[in-house]
Amino acid sequence: MAQGKVALITGGGTGIGQAAALALQGDGWNVAITGRRKEELDKTVAMAKAGGGKMVAIPGDVGRPDDVKRLFAEVGQAFGGRLDFLFNNAGMGAPPVPMEDLTYEQWTAVVNVNLTGSFLCAQEAIKIMKSQSPRGGRIVNNGSISAYTPRPNSVPYTATKHAITGLTKCIALDGRKYDIACGQLDVGNADTALGGRMKAGVPQANGEIKPEPVMDVVHCGSAIRYMASLPLDANVLFMNIKATKMPFEGRG
Numbered sequence: 023m024a025q026g027k028v029a030l031i032t033g034g035g036t037g038i039g040q041a042a043a044l045a046l047q048g049d050g051w052n053v054a055i056t057g058r059r060k061e062e063l064d065k066t067v068a069m070a071k072a073g074g075g076k077m078v079a080i081p082g083d084v085g086r087p088d089d090v091k092r093l094f095a096e097v098g099q100a101f102g103g104r105l106d107f108l109f110n111n112a113g114m115g116a117p118p119v120p121m122e123d124l125t126y127e128q129w130t131a132v133v134n135v136n137l138t139g140s141f142l143c144a145q146e147a148i149k150i151m152k153s154q155s156p157r158g159g160r161i162v163n164n165g166s167i168s169a170y171t172p173r174p175n176s177v178p179y180t181a182t183k184h185a186i187t188g189l190t191k192c193i194a195l196d197g198r199k200y201d202i203a204c205g206q207l208d209v210g211n212a213d214t215a216l217g218g219r220m221k222a223g224v225p226q227a228n229g230e231i232k233p234e235p236v237m238d239v240v241h242c243g244s245a246i247r248y249m250a251s252l253p254l255d256a257n258v259l260f261m262n263i264k265a266t267k268m269p270f271e272g273r274g
Contacts, residue, residue: 025050025075028101029250030094032084032143033112035062037214038164040069041243042109047074049247054097056080057112076101084112084139085131094146104154107250108147110140110186111164115216118175118225129178136182137189144193151202158201158254162246163190167210167262167270174225194259203257205249210264212239226269237265 029046033039034055047053048071055077057063063079070077078100082089097105113136116128144161151159165186172180186206193204211220213236220234241263249258264270 024106024251026052027075027106028052028054028097028104029107029109030054030056030097030105030143030147031109031111032056032139033164034079035059035066037216038209038212038239038242039109039111040066041239042111042246043077043243044069044071045240045243045247046107046250047071047077049074049251051075051107051250052101053077054080054100056082056084056093058083083135084143085134087142090139090142090146093143094150098150103150105147105150106159108143108159108161109164109246109250110143110161112136112139113164113166113179113182115176115179120175121177124178132178133182136179137185140186140189144189148193148197148200148202151197152200158203160250160252160254160257161193161197161202161204162249163193163204163206165190165206165208165260167208167264169206169208171270174227190259194257201254203252203254205258206260207242207245207249208260208262208264209242210262210270211236211268212242212265213237214239220268232269234269235265235267237263 029051031043034043035057043055052075060081080096082093166183168180168183169187190206223231223233
């Protein structure tokens with residue numbers, strides 16, 4: 023059990039973020055969740071397990087620097103100023119159109135949430151983790167299968183998820199001297215609002231539309247629970263969890 027430890031999960035109202043929040047809270051973590059839709063955050067809080075840690079919802083947009091600073095201040099007020107774990111999970115995609123047809127606004131919206139949001143939250147977490155006592159903490163970034171391989175017409179999402187890999191490596195390297203560990207969870211076809219569309223059929227590289235297998239999102243929560251449970255002298259740098267039969271290995 024992780025009684026008294028504090029975690030912050032972005033994009034915690036639905037999907038992978040919700041599964042991770044409930045897994046940690048049930049294991050005794052005090053958990054703060056954030057996202058842009060307060061009603062979804064409140065639903066997650068209502069699902070908290072009896073006998074677990076405390077859970078609070080703090081609405082905000084991780085792509086806005088002022089929101090991020092307020093978020094971390096409120097987490098500090100809720101749980102006494104300590105932060106042991108950050109899951110940079112918030113993410114979004116753009117319409118699946120050819121890249122030459124994307125607008126600047128569509129590109130920027132994805133970059134602001136997926137990449138800049140993760141960077142801003144990591145900055146604030148590092149400031150806390152390097153100065154608290156006991157020192158240190160852990161940051162996990164949600165990379166996605168798209169951190170390795172794109173789907174058709176997904177350039178903003180794929181580019182930001184490739185960039186997350188670089189962010190993960192930099193945090194892991196630069197955080198060493200402060201006892202800050204950093205890893206990345208790369209998920210393929212979790213059965214969520216975002217990933218669940220795979221069941222209905224999605225474009226393949228050869229132009230065909232085919233349904234793809236999905237997996238229960240609870241397994242993503244279990245993966246985060248394991249990564250968060252490690253002592254700071256051990257780290258999962260990259261974990262890839264996917265639906266076993268999704269077309270990823272080889273040529274589909």
